[in-house]
Amino acid sequence: MAVGGVGVSDGQDRSYAGGGRVTAFVVLSCITAGMGGAIFGYDIGIAGGVSSMEPFLRKFFPEVYRRMKGDSHVSNYCKFDSQLLTAFTSSLYVAGLLTTFLASRVTSRRGRRPSMILGGAAFLAGAAIGGASVNIYMVILGRVLLGVGLGFANTAVPLYLSEMAPSRHRGAFSNGFQFSVGIGALAANIINFGTEKIKGGWGWRVSLALAAVPAGLLFVGALFLPETPNSLVQQGKDRQDVALLLRKIRGTDDVDRELDDIVVAASDSASAANGGLQMLLTQRRYRPQLVMAVAIPFFQQVTGINAIAFYAPVLLRTIGMGESASLLSSVVTGVVGAAATLLSMFLVDRFGRRTLFLAGGTQMLASQVLIGGILAAKLGDDGSVSKAWAGVVIFLIAVYVAGFGWSWGPLGWLVPSEIFPLEVRSAGQGVTVATSFVFTVFVAQAFLAMLCHMRAGIFFFFAAWLAAMTAFVYLFLPETKGVPIEQVDKVWREHWFWNRVVAEEEPASGKL
Numbered sequence: 001m002a003v004g005g006v007g008v009s010d011g012q013d014r015s016y017a018g019g020g021r022v023t024a025f026v027v028l029s030c031i032t033a034g035m036g037g038a039i040f041g042y043d044i045g046i047a048g049g050v051s052s053m054e055p056f057l058r059k060f061f062p063e064v065y066r067r068m069k070g071d072s073h074v075s076n077y078c079k080f081d082s083q084l085l086t087a088f089t090s091s092l093y094v095a096g097l098l099t100t101f102l103a104s105r106v107t108s109r110r111g112r113r114p115s116m117i118l119g120g121a122a123f124l125a126g127a128a129i130g131g132a133s134v135n136i137y138m139v140i141l142g143r144v145l146l147g148v149g150l151g152f153a154n155t156a157v158p159l160y161l162s163e164m165a166p167s168r169h170r171g172a173f174s175n176g177f178q179f180s181v182g183i184g185a186l187a188a189n190i191i192n193f194g195t196e197k198i199k200g201g202w203g204w205r206v207s208l209a210l211a212a213v214p215a216g217l218l219f220v221g222a223l224f225l226p227e228t229p230n231s232l233v234q235q236g237k238d239r240q241d242v243a244l245l246l247r248k249i250r251g252t253d254d255v256d257r258e259l260d261d262i263v264v265a266a267s268d269s270a271s272a273a274n275g276g277l278q279m280l281l282t283q284r285r286y287r288p289q290l291v292m293a294v295a296i297p298f299f300q301q302v303t304g305i306n307a308i309a310f311y312a313p314v315l316l317r318t319i320g321m322g323e324s325a326s327l328l329s330s331v332v333t334g335v336v337g338a339a340a341t342l343l344s345m346f347l348v349d350r351f352g353r354r355t356l357f358l359a360g361g362t363q364m365l366a367s368q369v370l371i372g373g374i375l376a377a378k379l380g381d382d383g384s385v386s387k388a389w390a391g392v393v394i395f396l397i398a399v400y401v402a403g404f405g406w407s408w409g410p411l412g413w414l415v416p417s418e419i420f421p422l423e424v425r426s427a428g429q430g431v432t433v434a435t436s437f438v439f440t441v442f443v444a445q446a447f448l449a450m451l452c453h454m455r456a457g458i459f460f461f462f463a464a465w466l467a468a469m470t471a472f473v474y475l476f477l478p479e480t481k482g483v484p485i486e487q488v489d490k491v492w493r494e495h496w497f498w499n500r501v502v503a504e505e506e507p508a509s510g511k512l
Contacts, residue, residue: 360407
């Protein structure tokens with residue numbers, strides 16, 4: 001068959017597993033693309049840090065500042081309960097959600113690289129406006145532009161990493177996205193710790209403006225990045241040109257079988273050029289992937305991680321720590337999270353996705369229960385916990401962050417990016433990112449109010465979801481370790497539950 005001038009030879013064994021070696025070319029390309037993850041992490045970390053800085057609160061959120069400075073009639077759990085403050089955080093994700101629908105179409109039709117360029121440009125504009133803000137409207141506008149950048153970057157970058165990586169190392173490369181998120185968040189925590197000490201009260205401007213550094217690297221780097229072979233075939237580029245690029249990426253001349261798989265997938269993609277989302281939503285053979293595209297990002301958010309990431313400094317101030325100490329503690333947990341994600345890059349292709357999901361989920365569940373128990377027993381509406389118990393809470397937060405860092409953090413992006421056939425891959429990633437943004441907005445907007453009304457019970461709320469998601473993975477998520485990306489659809493046909501769902505339409509799918 002042929003698609004856009006790209007032919008595929010028949011009768012070949014497509015059971016290859018290696019996909020070539022790891023070349024410097026693909027490593028540099030993926031590091032550059034990973035700047036999209038670094039900006040994501042930086043934006044998460046920076047918001048929580050500046051939200052605990054007194055000059056920032058005094059200028060833009062004076063009511064919160066007054067409560068924090070000594071209103072004895074307000075509970076410890078309610079001092080930061082402000083819808084305007086949470087709007088500052090969640091506006092980024094609302095903009096990201098709305099942008100995702102456009103980004104999905106651009107990523108599918110024009111390629112992964114143009115989406116990264118557009119994302120980098122929006123990031124640069126948002127960083128400039130945020131750093132120069134003189135009123136709350138400018139602050140939120142800057143966050144909205146950063147959200148536009150996230151919509152493009154979070155749609156394109158995970159796909160780019162999955163498609164560029166050799167199949168046997170796809171987990172490690174794709175987990176690089178979450179590692180970049182962790183590095184970005186760590187950088188934000190370190191910068192917040194430093195800028196908080198700037199005399200004159202303008203340190204928050206530096207924190208917000210420095211988002212331009214990874215944004216600039218993504219924008220400039222994306223101008224020189226190659227497009228992925230999968231996307232080029234999907235756009236109908238010449239087979240020989242794609243083969244030359246694939247040989248350069250893989251570091252071997254033996255790329256015919258991988259290219260044949262890509263072309264077979266693109267033959268279905270051609271029929272989905274204007275209806276990928278419709279196919280995903282209506283055709284039964286894509287039902288397992290659609291369930292995962294919604295369930296995995298939903299579960300990733302109700303782990304409670306973004307509540308911790310957004311508001312860790314605020315939470316630590318709630319239990320009585322000072323401004324500088326709370327920011328330093330966030331640096332420590334940021335180091336732990338980045339180290340755990342780095343570890344996952346070495347473990348995921350050895351032990352598999354399911355093992356890390358199950359072990360990390362159990363670790364996070366235990367941490368949330370213990371944090372909730374300590375706060376319920378030791379922190380009332382007034383006063384603070386002792387330094388010893390505060391240290392225990394910080395340790396448990398670090399254990400929790402480590403569990404997320406090597407399980408639901410990276411795998412929440414890896415698994416959705418690798419399970420979709422090419423014809424619905426951009427649409428599927430769009431659903432994944434949109435779902436993530438919807439529930440990120442919910443958690444960001446609701447956490448401080450939930451903390452105020454549920455007190456320590458909020459940690460038991462997240463623990464219950466952790467139990468549910470761990471059971472879901474055990475029962476319904478098949479292993480995709482080492483499976484070439486254009487052959488991942490076969491794992492659903494071999495699964496105890498999903499084989500009954502996809503069997504009806506299997507003959508119509510045209511898959512080998």
